Structures are given as structure tokens and as C-alpha cells.
């Protein structure tokens with residue numbers, strides 16, 4: 001019987017779990033100041049077009065989240081009515097609710113989010129087939145194992161932040177409000193952006209802003225921040241940071257707040273977003289049953305590159321020289337196949353929800369190969 005799901009569903013139902021010791025230690029490991037070597041490699045190799053994720057620069061403020069690529073992403077999962085599905089990024093549950101609509105009585109949906117407000121909002125779903133776990137998705141395999149689940153039929157990741165996270169001033173994600181400089185998706189653990197700025201070096205800060213924000217004034221911004229700090233003024237609010245960045249950037253991009261890229265870079269660093277995704281990809285592969293589907297919605301090129309490379313590495317057998325003395329049939333067989341082309345929001349969706357504009361959905365299917 002599946003712990004926390006089939007077994008005593010009423011108890012499991014909406015039982016928002018605290019981060020387990022397993023995931024907490026992983027989380028601690030993830031909170032190191034420097035990007036991990038894997039991700040640094042990836043960044044140095046990439047010619048990123050970072051930041052179309054201008055969600056934090058979007059003035060279409062709401063207190064709810066409009067789900068991006070709702071039909072496309074759920075359709076991509078090719079839901080089997082009795083299957084077990086994972087929504088790694090519950091948010092406000094737009095995708096989760098649609099998945100539940102398509103599941104039969106014996107289907108199961110396990111959702112994850114590291115944000116306590118997302119956990120709170122999941123309590124509105126009174127459905128015995130649904131379980132909510134408070135954890136980062138890089139802890140997904142361990143959390144599912146605790147529930148007795150080794151294989152699932154589909155996993156959805158809708159990356160990045162939700163509109164309520166951006167729009168609630170006190171979360172400190174947006175330069176549109178003056179608020180404490182927090183930026184943690186999980187309000188219950190980890191260092192805030194202010195903590196990071198209080199303890200980092202100028203060099204690390206410049207790297208973070210450059211790599212995660214593709215900000216050409218990264219060095220100048222880092223210097224201005226560290227100078228402010230060395231003058232005895234701790235940077236503790238979004239307003240202070242916005243002002244410092246505006247003073248350090250000498251050429252503004254039309255229609256964009258000069259702090260856009262710095263805010264995004266700090267958010268990615270504080271939440272270790274690329275490391276999370278890098279750790280989650282092999283877990284998704286291990287968890288998917290044959291013909292199980294993986295659907296990932298990315299909002300900027302660094303995320304999309306991680307997904308694309310992972311799927312390619314698992315799927316690709318065409319990268320050997322023509323005269324390589326091994327037959328294709330003797331090579332390890334691919335564990336994933338890409339499904340279709342990347343999917344982007346239609347012009348109609350972008351018009352209705354400008355925050356969807358940089359979304360890219362990639363879909364892959366697990367083969368029978370162990």
C-alpha cells in the first residue's frame with residue numbers, strides 16, 4: 001500500500017509535510033555561495049539569452065496565478081486514468097486541478113512546493129487522490145520513496161515563481177515595492193537575499209549577477225553594493241537595492257527597470273534554481289515508468305538549456321563518428337525520447353497573460369530501457 005496516498009488518504013490528504021531531514025540537508029548543500037561546478041560549466045558554455053523572465057518587471061499585478069500552457073502541459077502528460085502523477089511546482093494548483101480532472105478514481109497526484117503559501121492554498125483541494133508535500137522538488141525521489149512510491153507515470157515542472165510570490169510585496173521579489181529583501185521561495189528556511197548581500201564577496205556577487213542576470217554592468221553593481229555595505233549601510237530592502245543598482249548602471253534598456261537583471265540573478269541564486277533543476281532531472285528519469293512523460297515549462301534560457309541537454313543526453317545516439325567501430329545496437333539504448341517540438345504560448349495566451357511570454361514547454365517520454 002502506498003504510504004500517505006492509498007493508505008489513510010484522509011490523513012495524507014493535504015497533509016503538508018515539513019521539509020524532511022533528507023531534503024533539509026540537501027537544501028543546506030544547495031545553499032552554498034558559489035554556483036556548483038556543473039552549473040558553472042553550463043553557464044560558461046552557454047550563450048544565454050537570459051532574461052526574458054521579466055516577470056518581476058511586469059506591472060500587471062494580480063494576487064492570483066494564471067496558469068501558463070495549462071492545456072498543453074497537461075495534454076503532454078498523456079494522463080492514464082489510473083496513473084500516478086507528480087506536480088513538482090504546485091503554485092496555486094492550476095495544473096494540478098486539471099490533472100485531477102483527467103484522473104480516474106484510482107489515479108493519484110502528489111504535488112510539491114517549497115512555498116508555505118502554496119501549501120496553504122492546496123488545502124482547498126479536498127480530493128482523496130491528492131497529496132501535497134512541502135519540499136523542494138530536488139527532494140522528490142526521497143519524499144516519494146517515503147510514501148512507498150518508486151515509479152510514476154508523469155512529472156510536471158512549471159519552473160520559476162508564481163504571480164502571488166511576485167505580487168506580495170513582503171516576499172521581496174519585486175522592485176516595484178519597497179519591502180524586506182527576502183526572495184526565498186521557502187519562507188521557512190535558507191538565507192535571504194539580504195543575508196547573501198551581507199556576507200558575500202564582491203567577486204562572487206559580480207559572478208552571480210553576470211551569470212544569472214546576464215547583466216553587463218555586473219561588476220559595477222557588485223562594487224556599488226559592497227561599497228554601500230563597507231560604508232556601514234546594510235542592504236536590507238528592495239528599495240535600497242533598486243536605488244544602488246540604478247546608480248551603478250550607466251546605460252538603461254528601454255522599457256526595463258535597471259534592477260530587473262540583478263533582481264532575477266539574486267532570486268535564482270537565493271533559491272538555487274539551476275542546481276535544483278540539475279538535481280531533479282536524473283530523479284525524474286529514475287522515477288518515470290516506461291512510457292511515463294516528463295513535461296517541463298522553463299522561463300529563461302538557462303533553465304531550458306538544462307532540460308534540453310538532459311533530454312538530449314538521454315535520447316541521443318547519433319553523436320558517434322561515422323567510422324566508430326561499434327554498432328548502434330551494441331550501444332546503451334536511450335532512456336528518453338523527445339516528444340514533438342518545443343511548445344510556446346500562443347499570441348492569444350500571451351495577450352491574456354503577459355507573464356507567459358517567455359515560457360517554453362519541453363516534453364519527453366521514458367522508454368522501456370532500464
Ligand SMILES: C[S@@+](CC[C@H](N)C(=O)[O-])C[C@H]1O[C@@H](n2cnc3c(N)ncnc32)[C@H](O)[C@@H]1O
Nearest residue numbers: 067089091092093094095113114115136137158
Ligand atoms: C510558476 S509557479 C507554478 C504554478 C502552477 N503550475 C499553477 O498552475 O498554479 C512555480 C511554483 O513552483 C515553486 N517552486 C519553484 N521551484 C521549486 C523547487 N525547486 N521546489 C519546489 N517548489 C518550487 C514555487 O514556489 C512556485 O509556487
